[in-house]
Amino acid sequence: MQTNNTAIIEVENLVKRFGTFTANDNLTFKVYAGEIFGFLGANGAGKTTTIRILSGLSKPTEGIVKVVGFDAMKQSESIKKNIGYMSQRFSLYDDLTVIENIRLFGGIYGLSNKEIRNRSDELVKDLGIENLRKRLVGDIPLGWKQKLAFSIAIIHRPKLIFLDEPTGGVDPLTRRQFWELIYRVAKQGTTVFVTTHYMDEAEYCDRICVLADGQIKALGEPSNLKHEYQVTSIDELFYRIVKGEDRV
């Protein structure tokens, strides 16, 4: 992918504590513009905590966190306006139609009526769902809903999008179609920060970071990491790193 050396996320010595519990224990990493960055870890390793901080929903206890040029400690509102976010629990409204959902989110992100009109036409055409425009989102198949949620999450053309387990519970064929969509967007220059429990999907990332016990245990290109750990797949790498820890 067209990665260059401009960091779009800069995290230095990030610590997040909840009472006496340390969820993020001194994380330091960068994500570069245009990258597909895979953020892996066991359940309870601290992934969600980090994503909430990076997307401006929670503040670090200690450390420096900069996202799309803004400081997570003081400028979280500016971060929220300049990123996209999609999780496995869709943010779409089931009882609104496809087009109404697009309009709603376009409005929330402050697009003008004209922009919303143009982009919604573009979006439904791109996805090939012109015929579903007036259908309630609750009535369209899950695979389409997912693609729609993704497209809506980038309707304001953010430089960075967070995808939190976007393919959780999705069948093998639909997962692959979704990744082709991710790749297309990355090709156009959007940085993608993605979490997944499917280790074959980790292979599709430019770089991955493996979190365990709130700490970064591995960070790098999948092929280099496999070489370094002398394993044949990320599945094996993950098992080796995570199995060592006492998990909650």
Next chain:
Amino acid sequence: MNLALSCTALSKKFGEISALQNINIDVERGELFGVIGPDGGGKTTLFRILATLLIPDDGDAQVLGFDSIKDYLSIRKRIGYMPGRFSLYHDLTVKENLQFYSSVFKVDIEKNYGMIASVYDQLKPFANRRAGKLSGGMKQKLALSCALIHKPELLILDEPTTGVDAVSRIEFWNTLDSLKEDGMTILVSTPYMDEANRCDRIAMIQKGELLYVDSPKSLIDNYSEPLFAASSLDRFVLLNRLEQVPWIDLVYLCGQEVHFVLRDVKHDKLLEYFKKNEWGDVTISQIQPTVEDCFISLMKTR
């Protein structure tokens, strides 16, 4: 034959939509039986009928020898059901959830503890934590404990490992293996094909229809197409290129490789084609399919 489950011509509609059409499945006692298929294919509808939570429009379902409509109370006492969504009480603690389920089934936790020991022991340090505050893997362990506490003869698990990390998934399936060894019948749906591979038999359901029932091994043995794996530096570019090749008709990503089915020509002809188009460093080799390849092939050709 001693059947745990027997569905005959089972059908269910929701309004205009056919969720299940004429489903016939028999599951033997002691079997670990997997159900796979795309979202909205009908898996959950089937499980809800078998768990006596939904009445079919047509056909008949026998569960542990009881009729799913007439004898639903007898069935409910004898099965453990874990729905797809986390269904425990978020604001009760781990221990309180377990106590609640054991009281519903009128069983003694101490007496039946052997049933859940291997799963619940790992939860013990968090006995006083609220269920809503558990991580994904731990929630699944608690849900499984609650589904097992009354010693069911049949366990129905609807995507129990969705959202669960790769290591916890392996542990979860090791637990299923030991339950099976103790004689339990397990019906489980999953989007993970490595899990489908661990079942005795798998059924594939798409658009409410049963496409296939057999062992993972026969599924793989019956794959008759010449399947290849290709790799090069940028696999997405490779994917887009391979889609343009005339003799290739099934192309998809698979981890670090791109898999495809090659028709009519030998693979040296393909290499020549790569060379002619200056595609650079592409390596290909013929491979054995996995359950995942079979799934994609079945779904694409339908």
